[in-house]
Amino acid sequence: MTFNPLEQRGIPLDRQLRSWRELNVQPIDPDRCDPYTRCRIITMNGIEVEAILFSHQLARNTADQEVKRQLARTRYIEAQQQKVVNWLLPGVSSVLETTIAYEQVAVDLTAWVARMEPDPYLKQAYQFGVLEDFDHLYRYANLYEMIEHRKAESIVDNLTEVMPGRPTRYHHRDPVDNVRDPYDKDATNPLSKLHALTILSAEQQTMNFYMNTGPTYVEPIARQLYQEIGLIEEEHVTHYESLVDPGETWWEQLVNHEYNECYLYYSFMEQESDPRVKSIWELHLNMELEHLHIACDLMRRHDGREPQEVLAPELPNVLTFEPNKQYLRELLDTQMDLTTLGAGYVREAHERFEKMQEQIHGGEAPPSDRVMTEHDEMFGREYRVQTEGEHPDPAQREK
Amino acid sequence: MSELRTPQAGDDQAPDIDVVALLMRQHGDIRNLFDEVEQSRGEERRDAFRRLVRLLAVHETAEEEVVHPFVRRAVEGGEQVVRDRLAEEKSAKETLAALDDMDTDDPKFMPRLMQLRTEVQEHARAEERYEFAHIRRSTDVTNLAAMAKAVKAAEAMAPTRPHPGVESATANVALGPVAALMDRTKDAVRKAMGKS
Numbered sequence: 001m002t003f004n005p006l007e008q009r010g011i012p013l014d015r016q017l018r019s020w021r022e023l024n025v026q027p028i029d030p031d032r033c034d035p036y037t038r039c040r041i042i043t044m045n046g047i048e049v050e051a052i053l054f055s056h057q058l059a060r061n062t063a064d065q066e067v068k069r070q071l072a073r074t075r076y077i078e079a080q081q082q083k084v085v086n087w088l089l090p091g092v093s094s095v096l097e098t099t100i101a102y103e104q105v106a107v108d109l110t111a112w113v114a115r116m117e118p119d120p121y122l123k124q125a126y127q128f129g130v131l132e133d134f135d136h137l138y139r140y141a142n143l144y145e146m147i148e149h150r151k152a153e154s155i156v157d158n159l160t161e162v163m164p165g166r167p168t169r170y171h172h173r174d175p176v177d178n179v180r181d182p183y184d185k186d187a188t189n190p191l192s193k194l195h196a197l198t199i200l201s202a203e204q205q206t207m208n209f210y211m212n213t214g215p216t217y218v219e220p221i222a223r224q225l226y227q228e229i230g231l232i233e234e235e236h237v238t239h240y241e242s243l244v245d246p247g248e249t250w251w252e253q254l255v256n257h258e259y260n261e262c263y264l265y266y267s268f269m270e271q272e273s274d275p276r277v278k279s280i281w282e283l284h285l286n287m288e289l290e291h292l293h294i295a296c297d298l299m300r301r302h303d304g305r306e307p308q309e310v311l312a313p314e315l316p317n318v319l320t321f322e323p324n325k326q327y328l329r330e331l332l333d334t335q336m337d338l339t340t341l342g343a344g345y346v347r348e349a350h351e352r353f354e355k356m357q358e359q360i361h362g363g364e365a366p367p368s369d370r371v372m373t374e375h376d377e378m379f380g381r382e383y384r385v386q387t388e389g390e391h392p393d394p395a396q397r398e399k
Numbered sequence: 400m401s402e403l404r405t406p407q408a409g410d411d412q413a414p415d416i417d418v419v420a421l422l423m424r425q426h427g428d429i430r431n432l433f434d435e436v437e438q439s440r441g442e443e444r445r446d447a448f449r450r451l452v453r454l455l456a457v458h459e460t461a462e463e464e465v466v467h468p469f470v471r472r473a474v475e476g477g478e479q480v481v482r483d484r485l486a487e488e489k490s491a492k493e494t495l496a497a498l499d500d501m502d503t504d505d506p507k508f509m510p511r512l513m514q515l516r517t518e519v520q521e522h523a524r525a526e527e528r529y530e531f532a533h534i535r536r537s538t539d540v541t542n543l544a545a546m547a548k549a550v551k552a553a554e555a556m557a558p559t560r561p562h563p564g565v566e567s568a569t570a571n572v573a574l575g576p577v578a579a580l581m582d583r584t585k586d587a588v589r590k591a592m593g594k595s
Contacts, residue, residue, distance in 0.1 A: 150431065379412070
């Protein structure tokens with residue numbers, strides 16, 4: 001079925017405001033939900049947060065009072081959408097449980113995007129990044145068993161494996177090596193623009209989440225692990241945002257944001273297993289269609305161009321949460337020892353990388369290594385979920 | 400679920416010098432036992448449920464004897480915090496008592512158990528957020544360790560895995576009804592705290 005958001009009209013903006021009663025959504029049951037329902041919630045929260053922050057930046061760079069007011073109207077509705085989406089998460093979940101769900105999002109969302117990305121340079125960027133999130137999941141899962149005596153499989157439910165990826169200590173690169181080359185806005189496949197925006201929004205939300213919730217822990221190893229991985233999430237935001245062509249105008253970017261929201265709400269509506277959550281995706285899609293319409297008008301007025309020139313003729317294939325175990329195992333087998341040099345990738349630890357490593361580790365084991373040592377002291381083993389057999393890299397098999 | 404079993408608090412190699420860390424791990428142990436009851440059938444379920452009841456009884460009693468009195472005494476507004484927790488505990492105990500009289504194969508058992516699971520989980524998170532945070536803020540290392548010792552004394556009253564050479568059925572008989580177990584736990588905790 002083809003769905004062209006440009007040809008649809010949604011709910012008029014002046015009928016989108018919700019009262020407290022409508023905002024007060026019933027959260028999902030963390031022990032009974034489809035793990036991918038939680039992944040979709042976390043993804044859409046990241047998307048709405050980016051929508052709000054982007055609109056604020058745009059408003060700060062706009063002199064026209066009328067346009068500022070128009071942006072404020074849509075943005076307030078987006079703030080309500082963010083509240084509804086993120087408040088689907090239950091209060092009984094701990095920060096660490098939500099963290100593990102964030103890493104499941106990072107793994108299965110990035111892996112799926114890597115599989116579908118048509119541009120080889122962009123595909124490599126996602127393949128590179130996903131092996132790092134994969135390792136973060138493993139480290140947090142071990143921390144989780146230490147602090148709460150629970151297993152991460154009660155959250156990820158065997159849809160995602162838990163084992164070492166590229167070891168976290170190697171994620172600390174010289175910042176200049178985190179800057180990639182951008183795609184060309186006029187030549188690239190419109191799908192690539194949506195992928196980049198989706199992944200950078202998800203990573204940005206993860207960065208914000210860790211930087212704010214990390215210090216709520218008392219246990220020294222937990223505080224330190226959040227600090228370490230929080231810094232890597234900043235590197236990831238740098239990595240993914242640099243893929244976006246900076247030559248896109250503000251209005252073009254606004255249209256891309258709104259179009260991407262339509263694409264994702266439509267995708268998640270199509271695959272949602274929880275009917276209550278599905279009805280929220282459907283409602284929000286119908287709101288976004290109108291936001292897109294408004295953004296398109298702004299682009300026509302300010303850029304004198306038709307949005308069709310920068311958008312896909314119809315929605316791409318729905319973005320899907322599904323297991324990516326075999327794909328990840330292939331990457332684990334072939335891309336573990338990559339690092340970045342300039343805008344590209346190399347297998348050797350180069351001078352700039354080594355210098356950064358030396359400075360940040362200061363001759364000591366980083367928190368991501370110490371969490372494994374402390375876990376081993378407590379249980380005499382590691383925590384892993386390897387549903388498809390041994391780790392593809394012999395060096396990463398459990399001793 | 401993987402074959403890996405997470406040992407229960409006290410059976411892992413953690414130093415257990417911090418009562419809060421210990422109780423948080425025990426909250427996880429309780430959730431693990433709920434999962435075990437849910438995933439098993441017949442005799443296995445009966446056995447898992449007995450272990451769950453015992454751990455819940457001992458854990459709640461220990462908290463009533465160690466955690467709540469401390470919060471009531473040392474934390475501003477502690478009286479109200481404890482009152483809220485006790486109300487939750489009372490409700491959970493009623494559900495537990497109803498379940499305890501029921502056969503685990505009864506069709507009404509699982510829905511009731513799920514209700515209890517929700518109540519216990521909400522209660523546990525509320526403790527972690529509104530009591531445990533205060534305890535760590537209001538006491539010193541020695542006191543955290545002393546309280547941990549008292550909680551461990553309570554645990555010893557209810558071996559949650561049958562000890563070698565002891566059949567679980569025998570252990571059940573020896574432990575007797577929940578109320579008596581709670582009384583004995585109270586005595587053990589008070590002794591460990593240096594009270595009579």
